[in-house]
Amino acid sequence: MANGSPLLSIQHVSKDFYGNVVLHDVSFDLREGEILGLVGENGAGKTTLMRILFGMPVIAETGGFQGSVIIGGSEVHFSSPFDALDAGLGMVHQEFSLIPGFTTTENIVLNRESMRPSILNDVFGDRMSILLRDKMRERAEKAIGKLGIELDPDMLVSEMPVGHKQFTEIAREIDREQTRILILDEPTAVLTESEAEVLLQTLKRLASEGIAIIFISHRLQEVLAIANRIVVLRDGHVVKDTPNEHVSMRDIASWMVGRSLGETGARSEGRKFSDIALKVHHLWVDMPGETVRDVSFDVHKGEIFGIGGLAGQGKLGIPNGIMGLFPAGGEVILEGNTVPLNAPAKALAMGMGFVSEDRRGVGLLLDESLEWNIAFTAMQVHRQYLKKVLGGLFSQRDERAMEDLCKEYVSLLDIKCTSTKQKAKELSGGNQQKICLAKAFAIKPSLLFVSEPTRGIDVGAKKLVLDTLHHYNRDFGTTIVMVSSELEELRSICDRIAIVDEGRIAGILPPTADISEFGLLMSGAAMEAVNA
C-alpha cells in the first residue's frame, strides 16, 4: 500500500539547543497509508523532531532548525501548532488532552463545534452562536464509525475506561477533515493488552483508508506488529531506516541502545553477597510522571544495585517513594525493620541517605553556605553539629564543627569553591552534586539512594562522582542503590541492574549481560527476571 510520492518528507533536519546537538541530519519519508514505527531511547531526539514537525514555538525561540519539512510536495514553515493542524497533521499525545466533565462528543468536536448564529452575533461576535448538539453528535458518531469501535458519544470522559479516552483523542483528530498524517506518541502506554490490540487494529484500518501514521512506541512488539517501516533514532541520528521485514525485536533493541563507539567495558567482578540489606515488597508510589505501580526487589548488603529504564517509567519514583517524598504504599524492610512510608524524617533516622535527582530543589539550600548544606541533614536527623547552651535549655549551631566537617569533604571530594562559606548556588553543577553527596555521606548512611547522580554535569565530574560512590562502597561497605538513565554508567559500577518498565521491574540483569537484553527489557518484552 505504500507507493506514490511521499506525503511527508523530512530532509536533512538538524537541530541544536545552544550548541548541544539533539538532531543530526535526519531524513525520512512517509507515504500515504503507510505506518512508520519511530523508536529510540530517551534523548534520542523523537520529541524534538515532533516539535519541529508541529511548529512548536520553543523551536523558533531556540534558533530554529536546519533542513526542511515537505508536506504534499511543498515545503512548509509552521509558526504554531495550529498551522500544522491546518496542514493536515494530527497528534495524539501520551497524556490525554481531554476535558473530563465533557462527553465524548463534546471532546471530539472541542473548539470546532457545529453552530448557528444567534441574534447577538452582530453585537458580540461569533462566540455568541448557538451550539447544534445534534450535528455535533452526528459528526462524533461518524468519526467513531471510521475507527471501527464501540464508543458511547454521550459518556463523560471522567467516567470512561482509559482505552476509550485514547480512542476519543484519535476520533478528535479524525473528525478534522483535512487530517492526512496522524502522529501517535506512546499511545498504548496506559492501555491494557486487549485495549492496545484494538488500537492497533484501528490504526491499520485508518492506514488502509489512506491516512499516514507515525507510531512512536517503546513497546517493540507493537511496532513490529503494525509498522510498514521502522526508523530508529539514536543520539539524534537515524541509525536505521528499514522496511519491517526479517527484523527481530532483538535487532531493534540493539540498534536502539547500542553504542557504536567505544563500548565502555562492563565491569564484572562477580562479587557474592549473602545478607539482605533492603527488602522492597509490592511498592507503589504516586509520583507525578514517574508512577511506580508494583515493584519488589531485594538489595544485598554491600552491593551497588542499579535501577535503570526509560524516563517516565517509574524508576525515579522508587527512591523518592521509599524516602517518603511522595505518597507511597507497600512494604519496605531495612535490615529486618519495617520502614514507615510517607515520613522522610523516619526514613533518614533509620540510616538511609538520599541524593535526589532534583539537585536544586530538594538537594540543596541554594542560598546558604556549603557548611550549612553539608551539615544540615545530620543536624536535623542525628542532632549533630549542635552545642548546648544554658545547660541544655536550647541548642545552637556549632559553627566550628560544621566548618571542620565541610573542609574534610571539600578536600575528600575535591570540591572547587572559594571558601566553605560560599553559597551553594554559586558552584558549578558538578560541584553542587558533590555537595549533595557530602551531605548524604555526613549522616553516615548504611544504605544510600543516589538518583541520577551524573545528570547535567561534565565528563570529568561524572567520573569523580562515580569513583566516589565506588570508594564509599568498597572502603566503608555502604550499600548503594543507584538510579540512572545512563545504562553505560550503571553497567560500569553496579553489581546488578534492575530495569523498570511501566511502573514494574521488567527484569534484573548482571552488568555483563548483552546490551540487547537491556534494550528488550526497556521495550516491554515480557521476560522472566534473571537474577545475577
Next chain:
Amino acid sequence: MSAQKKFVKFFSQYAVVIIFVMITVAAIPPSGLSIKYILQEIITRLGRNSFLVLALLLPIYAGMGLNFGMTLGAMAGQVGLIFAVNFGISNWHGLLFALLVGLPISVFLGWICGLVMNRAKGREMVTGYILAFFINGIYQFFVMYMLGSVIPMGNRAIVLSRGYGIRNTLNLESVRQSLDNILVLRVGGYAVPVVTFIIIALLCIFIVWFKKTKLGQDMRAVGQDMVVAEAAGIPVEKTRIIAIIISTVLACAGQIIFLQNMGNLATYNAHDQTGFFAVAAILVGGASVTHASIANVFIGVTLLHSMFVVSPLAGQKLFGSAMIGEYFRQFIGYGVIALSLVLYAWRTRKAAADARLGLRGGTNGSTKVSAVKNGANGAAGNGGQA
C-alpha cells in the same frame, strides 16, 4: 459503594445545606415569628438579593471560583445611583439612568479584575477579595473628595456641609422600590414585586441560554482544564476576562436592584459585604467552588435569609439580647464560607487518595492483566503531568 460510604458522600456534598436547615428550623419557634411574616420576608428578600447571587454563576462555570471581585460591580452601581439622585431622576427612570452610568464603569472594573486574575490563576478568590479592598480605596477617594469638588454636584442636599464629598447616608426616596412597585401582585395576603421577579427570571433564562452558546461551552472547557482548552485553540485568558466582566456588570445591576428595595444607601460601606453575603448565600444553597446551579442560588437565598429573619429575635428570646442574633449572622455567614472551603479541600484530597487506590489492583498485585488495567486508570487519574 456501601451504604455508609454513600451516606458520607451525600453528607459531605450537602453538609452545609443540612446544617443550615436544622439551625433555621430550630430557631423559628423561639423567635415567635409567624410563618406568614417569615414567608413575606423571604419573598421580599428573594427579589432583593437573587440578582446579586446569580452574578456569581458564570465565574464558577469558568473555573474561577467564587467571585469576591463582584464588589467592584456593586460600587459601580452605587456611583450610578449617586448620580441619579444628584440629577433628581426619579422612579424607574432613575434606576435605568444609574444602570447606564454604572455599566461602562463596571465593564472597565471587570476588565481590570480579569486581567489581574489571569496573573493569579488558581488564587482567584483571595485575589478578588483583596482587589475589592483596593478598589474600595479608589471608590472612597472618588466619592469623598472628587464628587462636589472636581465633579460639580447640583444637588447640595447630598453633599457634606464642607462643600465636597457625599453624605454618609443617601436617601434614595426618589427611586425607592420604584422597580418593585411598578406592579405588585397581592395573593393570599402576600405582596409579590412582579417586575423584579420578571427581571430575575429573564436573567435565569439568559444564563440557561448562554450555556448553550459557543462562549458558554468554551467557558465550561476553560473551567475544567485550562491547558487542554488552550491546546484546542480556545482563547483561555480572554474567556476568563469575559466571565468576570459579565459577572461584574450583573453585580452592578444587582446592587441597584438591592438598593432600590432598601431605600437608602450607606455611601461608604453598603458594598462592604455584598460579595460576602452573596457568596455565603450560594454556598448555603449547596454550591461549591467548582459547581453551582440556578437552583443553588434560590435555595441559598431562601435559607440564608430566613435565618437572618429569625436569628435576631431568637437571640433576643433565648439570650436576652438581639445582639447575639446579630452576632450569629456574621458568625454563621463566615462559618459557612469556611466550612464550604474546608469540605471542598477535603473532597479534593479524598478524590486524589481514591485515584491512588487504583494505582494497582489490591495489595497482592499478582495478576498482570488486572494490575495493568487498574494501574492505567490510576495513571489517568493523575494524568496531565510530565
